[in-house]
Amino acid sequence: MSLTDRWRIALDELRGQGRYRSLRLPAGHDFTSNDYLGYGSESRALAPRVPPEVETNHGEFAGLQARPTGLGHSRSECPTLSRSGLSSRLLRGHHAVWGEVETALADWHGAEAVLMLNSGFTANEGLISTIVEPGDWVATDELNHACIVEGLRVCRPRKFVFRHNDLNHLEEGLKAEAAKRPPGRELFIVTESLFSMDGDRAPLTAIVELAERYGANVIVDEAHSTGCYGPRGSGIVDELGMRSRVLATVHTGGKALGVCGAYVCGSNLLRDYLVNKCRHLIFTTALPPAIGAWWLEMLPRVQADDAARARLHANARTMHAILAERGLRVFGDSYIVPVVLGEDPQAVRVSRALSERGFDVRAIRPPSVPQGTARLRVSIHADHPPELVRELAEAVASCAMS
Numbered sequence: 001m002s003l004t005d006r007w008r009i010a011l012d013e014l015r016g017q018g019r020y021r022s023l024r025l026p027a028g029h030d031f032t033s034n035d036y037l038g039y040g041s042e043s044r045a046l047a048p049r050v051p052p053e054v055e056t057n058h059g060e061f062a063g064l065q066a067r068p069t070g071l072g073h074s075r076s077e078c079p080t081l082s083r084s085g086l087s088s089r090l091l092r093g094h095h096a097v098w099g100e101v102e103t104a105l106a107d108w109h110g111a112e113a114v115l116m117l118n119s120g121f122t123a124n125e126g127l128i129s130t131i132v133e134p135g136d137w138v139a140t141d142e143l144n145h146a147c148i149v150e151g152l153r154v155c156r157p158r159k160f161v162f163r164h165n166d167l168n169h170l171e172e173g174l175k176a177e178a179a180k181r182p183p184g185r186e187l188f189i190v191t192e193s194l195f196s197m198d199g200d201r202a203p204l205t206a207i208v209e210l211a212e213r214y215g216a217n218v219i220v221d222e223a224h225s226t227g228c229y230g231p232r233g234s235g236i237v238d239e240l241g242m243r244s245r246v247l248a249t250v251h252t253g254g255k256a257l258g259v260c261g262a263y264v265c266g267s268n269l270l271r272d273y274l275v276n277k278c279r280h281l282i283f284t285t286a287l288p289p290a291i292g293a294w295w296l297e298m299l300p301r302v303q304a305d306d307a308a309r310a311r312l313h314a315n316a317r318t319m320h321a322i323l324a325e326r327g328l329r330v331f332g333d334s335y336i337v338p339v340v341l342g343e344d345p346q347a348v349r350v351s352r353a354l355s356e357r358g359f360d361v362r363a364i365r366p367p368s369v370p371q372g373t374a375r376l377r378v379s380i381h382a383d384h385p386p387e388l389v390r391e392l393a394e395a396v397a398s399c400a401m402s
Helices: 003-016 052-057 089-093 096-109 120-131 146-155 167-179 204-214 268-277 289-304 306-325 344-356 386-401
Strands: 043-045 080-082 113-117 137-141 158-162 187-192 216-221 248-252 262-266 336-342 374-379
Touching (some): 096 289, 113 268, 120 216, 120 262, 137 146, 146 187, 167 187, 167 204, 204 216, 262 268, 306 336, 306 386, 336 344, 344 374, 374 386
Parallel strands (some): 137 158, 137 187
Antiparallel strands (some): 113 262, 248 262
């Protein structure tokens, strides 16, 4: 029995029990949502109101009403949008805007379907804990994010942690497991496409080839690559043309895209299964529709912004080149630049020294990174002037070696 057969059987059982769920828009008088005081059903401006005395008397907020909202309106002329009933999407929290967002995102990735969830952590944990069952086998990179670790902890599969980006170690695990694979049990490989603390890319093409050789399903967390790779910014999986060869990808809005929320990208069947089985969707309050409007405003911008992507990668190359010339230990070649300093006190000291020079660069210590690899995590942006990037690189080298 294949993984898709497993999903179809489970959904058919729900239909037979009268328990099959689907998303539908609110209609009629609301006796469903948790909007007990009625606040959530009011039409509200998309931007919070600021008291006039705050606007005029405090320089920090002066002129706030004239700043853009990201929707093509100033705050003073901001359109209204009902927040809808406060409940899960399966009750009264669904809104037509999310259908628009999910369709636009699926088109962006060339995928069958997308399902929006509340955060990247929720999306990864929810996806993994829903589709992986006890008795399944999962190979997970040792540096995968905490949300992946938590998802695996919840579903309790047989787990194989392979050394970071080590294809030989991964194949050892796959080969041994394939030889004794119990009937009806599935094999999965979970990796990030761009690792959040090391800034290096997974060898995705080789990982997918191994998965196909041994009959495994691939899940890729694209949180840190979404918006920044590929001709339209849809991520590394799409850049490599592997959309049809992976089971699912997970993307977050809270990084390069600058909006709240995250989503799972995959097949129609996967989306249907998650709607009916994923506790992280079923049992949580939906995002407000205003957030969906921000997604729709953001998507055309990021898809067209090849210039920002070019500036981002150029700035990253500058940072890496200067640090390498100064003899500092860094990983990868991306806009996530880890400067490994070793011991925790050293990383904290250098971070504070950079702060005194006007640079906000934080020290990352265990358990976020392995013991003995405390580091600075420099996050390069497209809107950093090149001279500022060079100044930072010289400052990092100076502070780290003093």
